Amino acid sequence: MLLRHIRYLKAVVDHGSFTRAAQALHVSQPALSQQIRELELGLGARLLDRSGRQVRPTDLGVAYLRHVDRALKELDEATRAVRDVEDLSTGSLRLGITPSIAAYLIAPLLRHFRSSYPGIGLVVHVAAQEEIEPALRNDELDLGIGFGDLPAEDIETIPLHDERLALIVSAIWQGARGNAFTAAELASTPLALLDGSFSTRRLVDQYFQNSGLRSSVAVEVNSITALMEIVRQTDLATILPANVAGAGLATIGLPPEFAPRRAALLRRRNAYHSAAARAFVVATKEVTSAMDCK
Incomplete structure (x- = not known):
């Protein structure tokens, strides 16, 4: 059974005639009659009473169409839902x-x-x-x-x-120390860093190793939010993407800079x-x- 069979059946019932239904559907009457016969054979039930001047659904046809109407409404809603998703309304x-x-x-x-x-x-x-x-x-x-x-x-x-990673400090701390660091100052600055589960921390460790510096890690945390709050309210610095330096924080240049x-x-x-x-x-x-x- 195909959706086409159901729509053909509804057209015959709505028009009360195979001829008028065929015209509305733009198909030949023999083709329409064949589709309805296939549907009835598939269901093992006679759905239409063809004995009178007007074609009417049988009792079985009425029961079948009651369910079909609900299914067709659901299909129409599904079509609208697809269109809604495509136009990004949902x-x-x-x-x-x-x-x-x-x-x-x-x-x-x-x-x-x-x-x-x-x-x-x-x-x-x-x-x-x-x-x-x-x-x-x-x-x-x-x-x-x-x-x-x-x-x-x-x-x-x-x-x-x-x-690009950068040294981030509290705005108050930056105001007192300036906007640039020497390598020696960086090595002696106590840091609060993300722990080793973060790729950012692995980049920081590699940076110190490549620069021949030893970091002074005072605190390790597993949360960027917590880390920024620590730096905002203490004298500890951190190394994070420069973009995270929001209110109360500032970035300081490093020698050399991190590669982007x-x-x-x-x-x-x-x-x-x-x-x-x-x-x-x-x-x-x-x-x-x-x-x-x-």
């Missing part, structure tokens, strides 16, 4: 984002996206890139935001902006991407492009 998006990028990007990004598409529901999962990529492969996430320096054949990267990392959107290569996901890619490019212009 839908959903599952996003994975690394902690360091989430600290400065997620709020302005969601503000920008929701201003255009308030009907799209978002689920945001903050995790290391090593967790985001498998989730993309398993269709547990639609998009990820991480870094493009960890290439994988089945993960497509869309470059966004350069993220290219942040990137991540998605499965050659996979279906929903209208919401495609719109989110555009929104992310707009937000990060504005950041680069500042």
Whole structure:
């Protein structure tokens, strides 16, 4: 049984005639009659009474059409739902984002996206890139935001902006010490850093090793939010993306500077991407492009 059979049956009942139904459907009457016979044979029931001048549904036909009407309404609603999703009036998006990028990007990004598409529901999962990529492969996430320096054949990267690590201190502390550090001053500065589970910490350790310096780590934490609050209210400095230095914090130049990392959107290569996901890619490019212009 096909949807065509049901629509043909409804047309015959609505018009009370095979001839008029065939004209409305733009099919031949023999073809229409054949489709109705196939439907009745498939159901093992006579659905139409053809004995009078007007074709009418039998008792079985009435019962069948009662259910069919409900099903057709559901199908019509489903069609509208598809159109609604495509025009982004509704839908959903599952996003994975690394902690360091989430600290400065997620709020302005969601503000920008929701201003255009308030009907799209978002689920945001903050995790290391090593967790985001498998989730993309398993269709547990639609998009990820991480870094493009960890290439994988089945993960497509869309470059966004350069993220550069910097020494971050409290604004009061910076006012007293100035805007630049020597290598010796950096080595003697007590630091509060993310712990070794973060890729940012591994980059910091590599930086000190390459510079021939030894870091003075006073505190290790596993939360960027907690780390920023520690730096804001103490004399400890930290090393994080320069973008996270918000109210009460300031950045200080380092000798030498950290090499930039290219942040990137991540998605499965050659996979279906929903209208919401495609719109989110555009929104992310707009937000990060504005950041680069500042």
